Amino acid sequence: MAAFSDLLRREVTARPLSTDGCAVELSGGMDSSMTALALAETVGPVRTAALMLGGDVGDQQHRRRCEISARARLGPDLTVPVAEFGPFHPTGPRANGRPTSPTDGTYAEAMNELYSRLSAAGARWVFTGVGGDELCFQRPEERVLTGDPWNLHPVPDHLGPRARDALLHIEDDLAPASVLHASTLLALAVHSATAMRHGLWPISPLAAPLVLRFSESLPLEWRRGKRLMRLRLEQAGYSREVVHPPLRENFAVTCEAAMLQDGLPLLCQWLPGSILTLQGLLDPVELSTECATVATTGQGASELYRPLALEAALRSLAILAATP
Numbered sequence: 342m343a344a345f346s347d348l349l350r351r352e353v354t355a356r357p358l359s360t361d362g363c364a365v366e367l368s369g370g371m372d373s374s375m376t377a378l379a380l381a382e383t384v385g386p387v388r389t390a391a392l393m394l395g396g397d398v399g400d401q402q403h404r405r406r407c408e409i410s411a412r413a414r415l416g417p418d419l420t421v422p423v424a425e426f427g428p429f430h431p432t433g434p435r436a437n438g439r440p441t442s443p444t445d446g447t448y449a450e451a452m453n454e455l456y457s458r459l460s461a462a463g464a465r466w467v468f469t470g471v472g473g474d475e476l477c478f479q480r481p482e483e484r485v486l487t488g489d490p491w492n493l494h495p496v497p498d499h500l501g502p503r504a505r506d507a508l509l510h511i512e513d514d515l516a517p518a519s520v521l522h523a524s525t526l527l528a529l530a531v532h533s534a535t536a537m538r539h540g541l542w543p544i545s546p547l548a549a550p551l552v553l554r555f556s557e558s559l560p561l562e563w564r565r566g567k568r569l570m571r572l573r574l575e576q577a578g579y580s581r582e583v584v585h586p587p588l589r590e591n592f593a594v595t596c597e598a599a600m601l602q603d604g605l606p607l608l609c610q611w612l613p614g615s616i617l618t619l620q621g622l623l624d625p626v627e628l629s630t631e632c633a634t635v636a637t638t639g640q641g642a643s644e645l646y647r648p649l650a651l652e653a654a655l656r657s658l659a660i661l662a663a664t665p
Contacts, residue, residue, distance in 0.1 A: 342572060346573065348551060349376070350379050350383050353384065354384075359465075363380065363387040364459050364541075365377045365387055365388070367410065368590070369583075369590065371571065372470030372473025374570070377413060377468075378577065388419065396594075412578065413577075419462060424595055426454050427602075428600060429604045429607055436603065439657060448596075456541055459539070459541060471529055471548050472547035476556035477565070496508065499628040521550065597642050600642035600649075604649050609632050615628075617648060
């Protein structure tokens with residue numbers, strides 16, 4: 342535990358920082374909490390920020406964040422209700438054809454709002470918990486022993502012929518593996534681009550190669566279920582609700598509701614002239630059927646996020662190219 346904590350503190354202090362200029366994304370989860378504690382121990386009472394959930398899960402998130410912030414003596418807090426800025430919200434850039442990227446992230450609308458407010462409050466550096474999940478990854482042979490499932494997504498039925506052909510070559514000519522996992526690099530790209538558009542410099546201590554190598558070297562019992570991080574919070578005196586929250590906190594419900602309310606109508610509107618279907622990347626018949634099923638059952642709307650995000654990005658580029 343001492344070695345893990347020391348590595349995080351060293352990553353934080355590897356650059357000159359000021360308390361007033363620092364902010365940490367503190368969702369209340371294990372990853373962001375590790376980053377926040379390291380900042381509190383080295384830099385001081387830095388500002389905290391988060392996208393907030395609703396309902397009972399949001400109440401739990403609020404209590405856990407308050408306890409973490411109070412015990413660590415962190416600074417002022419800034420929050421954004423994620424439900425008010427859900428994916429493809431009518432006032433957001435993606436629904437209005439403004440330039441976007443398909444890698445902007447599922448909650449681009451909410452993150453843009455959060456980063457805009459942080460920047461206006463005087464933040465210069467924003468610390469994240471990106472990379473925390475990968476610290477505790479299980480190796481394939483370990484999953485055989487534990488029986489813990491892989492988080493795999495099936496190939497969607499709405500893929501078109503060109504996309505299916507590309508799948509056959511998805512492992513051809515791969516670049517050499519990096520120290521950081523591919524999922525970490527993708528998450529860094531998403532966070533970094535969004536933060537820097539608002540004048541913020543993103544820093545993710547858990548994505549540092551030395552921290553990852555240390556965690557990978559630990560026995561499975563320390564990685565499984567993020568025991569390493571939970572024990573860190575336990576030793577710091579946090580309650581059981583912080584260390585082992587009874588309710589799972591994620592944005593799945595928010596994404597499903599937003600896609601059902603805003604995303605599905607937008608996709609149905611764009612479908613007849615879809616760039617992706619015209620290029621053979623999506624199957625218009627299968628996608629239309631899937632949209633109709635979601636509209637009828639009210640379930641599975643989040644599965645339509647990826648095609649809609651890519652379509653929105655391509656349309657925004659087309660609008661940009663046509664602008665004098």
